[in-house]
Amino acid sequence: MFKRILIISWLLSSISLFAQYQEAEELFDDASCMSCHTEVDFSPKIGKVDNFKKLTQVVDACRFSNDITWFDDESLDVAKYLNHLYYKFKEKK
Numbered sequence: 001m002f003k004r005i006l007i008i009s010w011l012l013s014s015i016s017l018f019a020q021y022q023e024a025e026e027l028f029d030d031a032s033c034m035s036c037h038t039e040v041d042f043s044p045k046i047g048k049v050d051n052f053k054k055l056t057q058v059v060d061a062c063r064f065s066n067d068i069t070w071f072d073d074e075s076l077d078v079a080k081y082l083n084h085l086y087y088k089f090k091e092k093k
């Protein structure tokens with residue numbers, strides 16, 4: 001498992017964005033996020049999740065409240081993945 005993470009992090013840093021989203025998709029699927037959510041949940045809402053920073057915060061909130069063992073950069077990757085698929089915010093570095 002740990003070895004797999006190492007290999008994946010190496011891959012992530014060296015190959016395309018596509019692979020990054022693919023890995024985030026796996027993380028997302030493995031964490032059963034969709035046991036509570038449907039795609040409809042993931043859309044910008046005025047006053048709530050209306051920018052990329054807030055998106056990363058709610059992903060973290062859900063990660064912690066469900067005891068999901070992602071590293072911070074994995075959580076960020078999942079936020080980017082959801083942003084790419086649904087929210088379409090401008091990402092801030």
Ligand code: HEC
Pocket residue numbers: 028031032033034035036037041042043044045048049055058059062063066068078082
């Ligand atoms: C036990 C149920 C549950 C699980 C599992 C869960 N969430 Fe959530 N999630 C919630 C609830 C409740 C909210 C708050 C909804 C609200 O306030 O509108 C929320 C909100 C969110 C939002 C903000 C939605 C929006 O635009 O308002 C995102 C993004 C999100 N969760 C991502 C995730 C991710 C990623 C995972 C998997 C790591 C996950 N959630 C797992 C219950 C869950």
